[in-house]
Amino acid sequence: MARQHYDKPTRALLKDMLLTWGLKPGQVFTTSRAVEWFAKNYPLLKPGSIRAHLVQAATNDRSRLHHSATNETDDLLFKVDSGQYRLYEPGKDPAPIHEMVVGDVARQEADAAVDEEQEDEEAAPGSSEFLLEKDLQRYLAENLECIEPGLRLYEDEGIRGIEFEAGGGRRIDILALDQSNAFVVLELKVSRGYDRVVGQLLRYMNWVRRELAEPRQRVRGIIVCRLISEDLKLACASIRDVELCEYKLSVTVYKVPQLELPN
Incomplete structure (x- = not known):
């Protein structure tokens, strides 16, 4: 397993990024913007790792289930489109994906x-x-x-x-x-x-x-x-x-x- 570069794990730093930005509901940001923020503030973290953590935090991305550590604390984002995210809105957005059910694998690839x-x-x-x-x-x-x-x-x-x-x-x-x-x-x-x-x-x-x-x-x-x-x-x-x-x-x-x- 890769070593942790900073005092906080990347998933916690991702939360810090969102707090720093002060995003409003519905406001969309891109993967590139997140990668640039980490490059400026936490340069030891690789862009590929940042992208993977965005997937883990996206409540509607079924690929998050491949990461065994994913739990309710990661329910931060909603994937709007490829490389585009906004804040997850409980009660408005579909329930976060926490387990794979029959047929989901095929739908994931179709998406x-x-x-x-x-x-x-x-x-x-x-x-x-x-x-x-x-x-x-x-x-x-x-x-x-x-x-x-x-x-x-x-x-x-x-x-x-x-x-x-x-x-x-x-x-x-x-x-x-x-x-x-x-x-x-x-x-x-x-x-x-x-x-x-x-x-x-x-x-x-x-x-x-x-x-x-x-x-x-x-x-x-x-x-x-x-x-x-x-x-x-x-x-x-x-x-x-x-x-x-x-x-x-x-x-x-x-x-x-x-x-x-x-x-």
């Missing part, structure tokens, strides 16, 4: 799809392929060492590297750290991996370099697909910090002994 450029091979929200991708994401996030020894999920003051906000409504499937403390960006595809996914991964890797990584901290990328296409292998052949992985699913069926009923 995000409005802001994010979708790749041609993206699974449609709510489809069986999409749900399988979410299952794969959850499994790998909890079992990263099956990809490589020492790989662990990125965490920063309760912010976890699952569906990690990467600006413009885009989200990194899994953000991790390896044994040498290098960032590892994982992009997951349940079907074939095409060469178009390389651009998506490189965009995320460079975002992490700019917004999260320390100077000279390495950033790597891993694409995980059911089947790696020849085009994808060729596209990645000369990219040193990108690796390719295929996964296999297996199901074992056991017979259950027949229940013996009395005569």
Whole structure:
């Protein structure tokens, strides 16, 4: 887990920012304004961390549920649009999202799809392929060492590297750290991996370099697909910090002994 740079945790500093601004109900501010305020007052905090804490504080952003430390004290903001927030107004706004219910995962991706450029091979929200991708994401996030020894999920003051906000409504499937403390960006595809996914991964890797990584901290990328296409292998052949992985699913069926009923 990342160390705390200041006497107060970032979520408390976020509250200080809102008090300093003296926002009125309905007054909208942008992510950029928040990042600039932190850069001026708390320069050791990375812009990517600030963005993640805004997500955690947004009562209507379902991605806040990926951060296990989220609770009622984080119910501060209402997300108006991509990169735009206002103060949360109890009684007027919908109740804060504190738990995931059936169907919410699909709706979350549908909302995000409005802001994010979708790749041609993206699974449609709510489809069986999409749900399988979410299952794969959850499994790998909890079992990263099956990809490589020492790989662990990125965490920063309760912010976890699952569906990690990467600006413009885009989200990194899994953000991790390896044994040498290098960032590892994982992009997951349940079907074939095409060469178009390389651009998506490189965009995320460079975002992490700019917004999260320390100077000279390495950033790597891993694409995980059911089947790696020849085009994808060729596209990645000369990219040193990108690796390719295929996964296999297996199901074992056991017979259950027949229940013996009395005569």
